Amino acid sequence: MGQTGNTKHRIYTTSVASVYPQYVRKVERKGRTSVEVDEIIRWLTGYSEKALECHLTEETDFETFFAQAPNLNPDRRLITGVVCGVRVEDVEEPTMREIRYLDKLVDELAKGRAMERILRNS
Helix, strand or coil: CCCECCECCHHHHCEHHHHHHHHHHHHHCCCCCHHHHHHHHHHHHCCCHHHHHHHHHCCCEHHHHHHCCCCCCHHHHHCCCEECCEEHHHCCCHHHHHHHHHHHHHHHHHCCCCHHHHCCCC
8 A cells, every 4th residue: 555656645645634623523522632633643743733733724745744744753663453454563655654653543542542552651
């Protein structure tokens, strides 16, 4: 999955801002908050709150969003499991793996997992 020939997966050119409300809706249905979604994104990427807001406002695409991430968290490699039928640790293409990491973290939040565990602090 990812690039086939010269064709990029559609998610690469999709803006983070267009998917962000879906993340928020998913977690809010389970009693979690957009503040927690932001915390997860900042933990994963190293963006400040202000920088994250800018990327959402500017409708940065996923490929650029992860390419420009100031400090991808080294503990993200501890994220394992299946999301969308794909085992995240087996995704070879780097940008797609980062997207799957984010999807997995949002899933964990929606499933009620403690934030400390989501952020791999224990």
